[in-house]
Amino acid sequence: MELECGRTYVIRLCSGELREWRFDGRDARGLAWWRDVETGLGFSEAGLLYAWEILPAGEGDG
Structure with a gap:
């Protein structure tokens, strides 16, 4: 996935x-x-101490 600078992403933590x-x-x-x-x-990212993932657009909304 190509990340876009300035864009907000929904993240799921472990x-x-x-x-x-x-x-x-x-x-x-x-x-x-x-x-x-x-x-x-x-x-x-180097400072994160837990697993996480970027959710696809629309997933996790609302």
């Missing part, structure tokens, strides 16, 4: 919780950076 994360792009090392829409906190 616990089953759904979150909205905005993809902020990749840094010079190629690490992907995200921002949690609810909390406003930014983080890189």
Whole structure:
């Protein structure tokens, strides 16, 4: 999947919780950076300590 910078994705955490994360792009090392829409906190994929997946468009809505 090609991620779009600035786009918000629905994420399913390993616990089953759904979150909205905005993809902020990749840094010079190629690490992907995200921002949690609810909390406003930014983080890189390298710092995540749990499993997660991006849901296909329309899945997890409403």
